[in-house]
Amino acid sequence: MDLSRDSGVSLWRQIQQTIEGEIASGRFQPGDRLPTEQELSARFGVNRHTVRRALAKLEERGAVRIEQGRGTFVHEAVIDYLVSRHTRFTENLARLNRSVTRPLLGHGEMPADAAIGRALGIRQGVMTIWIETKGEADGRPISVATHYFSKPRFETIVDAYAETHSVTQALKRLGVDDYVRKSTRVSARMPTTEDARRLAQPKTRPVLVAESVNIDRDRRPVEYVVTRFASDWVQIVFEP
Amino acid sequence: MDLSRDSGVSLWRQIQQTIEGEIASGRFQPGDRLPTEQELSARFGVNRHTVRRALAKLEERGAVRIEQGRGTFVHEAVIDYLVSRHTRFTENLARLNRSVTRPLLGHGEMPADAAIGRALGIRQGVMTIWIETKGEADGRPISVATHYFSKPRFETIVDAYAETHSVTQALKRLGVDDYVRKSTRVSARMPTTEDARRLAQPKTRPVLVAESVNIDRDRRPVEYVVTRFASDWVQIVFEP
DNA sequence: TCTGATTTGTTCGTATGTATG
DNA sequence: ACATACATACGAACAAATCAG
Numbered sequence: 217m218d219l220s221r222d223s224g225v226s227l228w229r230q231i232q233q234t235i236e237g238e239i240a241s242g243r244f245q246p247g248d249r250l251p252t253e254q255e256l257s258a259r260f261g262v263n264r265h266t267v268r269r270a271l272a273k274l275e276e277r278g279a280v281r282i283e284q285g286r287g288t289f290v291h292e293a294v295i296d297y298l299v300s301r302h303t304r305f306t307e308n309l310a311r312l313n314r315s316v317t318r319p320l321l322g323h324g325e326m327p328a329d330a331a332i333g334r335a336l337g338i339r340q341g342v343m344t345i346w347i348e349t350k351g352e353a354d355g356r357p358i359s360v361a362t363h364y365f366s367k368p369r370f371e372t373i374v375d376a377y378a379e380t381h382s383v384t385q386a387l388k389r390l391g392v393d394d395y396v397r398k399s400t401r402v403s404a405r406m407p408t409t410e411d412a413r414r415l416a417q418p419k420t421r422p423v424l425v426a427e428s429v430n431i432d433r434d435r436r437p438v439e440y441v442v443t444r445f446a447s448d449w450v451q452i453v454f455e456p
Numbered sequence: 457m458d459l460s461r462d463s464g465v466s467l468w469r470q471i472q473q474t475i476e477g478e479i480a481s482g483r484f485q486p487g488d489r490l491p492t493e494q495e496l497s498a499r500f501g502v503n504r505h506t507v508r509r510a511l512a513k514l515e516e517r518g519a520v521r522i523e524q525g526r527g528t529f530v531h532e533a534v535i536d537y538l539v540s541r542h543t544r545f546t547e548n549l550a551r552l553n554r555s556v557t558r559p560l561l562g563h564g565e566m567p568a569d570a571a572i573g574r575a576l577g578i579r580q581g582v583m584t585i586w587i588e589t590k591g592e593a594d595g596r597p598i599s600v601a602t603h604y605f606s607k608p609r610f611e612t613i614v615d616a617y618a619e620t621h622s623v624t625q626a627l628k629r630l631g632v633d634d635y636v637r638k639s640t641r642v643s644a645r646m647p648t649t650e651d652a653r654r655l656a657q658p659k660t661r662p663v664l665v666a667e668s669v670n671i672d673r674d675r676r677p678v679e680y681v682v683t684r685f686a687s688d689w690v691q692i693v694f695e696p
Numbered sequence: 697t698c699t700g701a702t703t704t705g706t707t708c709g710t711a712t713g714t715a716t717g
Numbered sequence: 718a719c720a721t722a723c724a725t726a727c728g729a730a731c732a733a734a735t736c737a738g
Binding site: 418 | 724725726727728733734735736
């Protein structure tokens with residue numbers, strides 16, 4: 217593929233469109249690593265900067281994912297995590313024909329800080345139980361979540377979760393027939409070293425953080441969850 | 457404030473909790489610069505690394521903002537950007553008693569690509585008009601947005617926006633009395649150099665990206681917006 | 697744990713063509 | 718005709734992340 221240097225279209229844009237076409241045609245498959253910047257600049261007969269400009273545009277458009285020190289990769293299809301009143305993790309992903317697993321990473325207790333207290337409607341200092349879980353779709357880690365429950369109310373939640381591997385089922389055993397999503401607060405930040413490792417992603421890529429409060433039929437808060445999604449794999453979709 | 461070296465609680469965690477308490481008590485106000493790491497390590501009688509560990513945890517929890525070469529600052533209250541069916545940028549922020557400005561950064565035309573075509577319900581290649589705006593609250597840049605409109609339908613949208621500085625008003629002039637939010641898709645990524653500059657944020661902090669589609673009374677798409685929020689200042693809140 | 701090779705990220709500087717006033 | 722601003726393109730050097738041995 218030769219570039220035209222006097223067509224009025226800039227070189228970097230011609231390169232961008234060429235690579236975009238090769239991805240669309242299937243010559244480069246999702247997850248594939250593209251040739252290095254050096255190889256591409258040799259192939260197109262241009263400076264590395266010119267290639268980089270084209271790649272930057274492709275990344276901005278979501279077509280590729282650039283990882284320092286590793287290479288440039290064709291972007292895999294992202295998962296739409298649908299948020300509604302009845303959001304359930306497993307159902308949400310099963311809908312996409314994916315095999316979902318939710319391993320338990322750990323659990324413990326801690327007194328409620330300001331954020332937890334506000335979310336669960338309890339006083340600061342009241343003891344809570346936390347459960348940390350990983351969400352995997354088709355074996356790939358996509359999220360890490362910390363779930364907080366009031367300890368006085370859900371003393372045995374850890375055992376219930378360990379047996380059912382589902383928050384919905386565990387809460388059902390403890391008398392919560394149904395719950396709905398009250399609010400979801402979404403932010404973005406860089407991952408902790410620990411979260412990056414659990415999500416099998418570079419520390420240099422951000423995580424999408426969703427803080428959610430679920431309430432029961434009596435509108436009492438039952439669960440406060442802080443979920444860190446791998447932002448390369450998941451988008452949060454809100455459709456009222 | 458003395459630390460206990462044999463309580464079973466690690467020193468850095470004691471420091472973290474101490475500073476967190478001082479922020480909560482108001483001794484350090486939002487926006488204040490904390491003492492330097494050197495001063496803190498002298499005050500607590502520990503190595504600078506120990507202080508750094510505590511500060512890292514505080515940043516992870518969103519309590520402070522660490523800026524290389526400048527210092528550590530108590531984090532100002534983040535803005536809750538409320539998303540609902542009737543989301544309007546200016547109203548949303550005015551609700552928080554903030555003075556809101558929306559300067560126009562630029563505009564132009566481009567043929568619809570796959571994403572724009574899907575969002576606006578037009579064929580790929582149909583010409584669209586884009587408008588780029590900055591959102592500021594109390595003078596601080598918090599978002600950069602690119603708005604796409606079908607050119608055949610909204611030929612004069614740029615003039616209308618330039619005069620009104622409001623998408624709602626501009627659309628009203630072109631016959632769209634009312635519109636509602638159809639869907640919002642949220643993701644996170646690192647900013648482009650350009651966006652980091654416009655948002656006055658370090659390139660190392662992520663942006664929160666919201667892609668939204670607004671539809672008119674006849675459920676026809678009228679606007680497709682891609683907004684990049686400064687993740688240090690804005691959270692997106694869904695309350696169905 | 698350390699070292700070197702590979703790959704992307706950043707910052708200099710230089711040059712050219714085009715549009716504007 | 719001239720000055721200025723801007724986007725494009727090339728070159729060199731070094732920084733930072735990753736990975737294999």
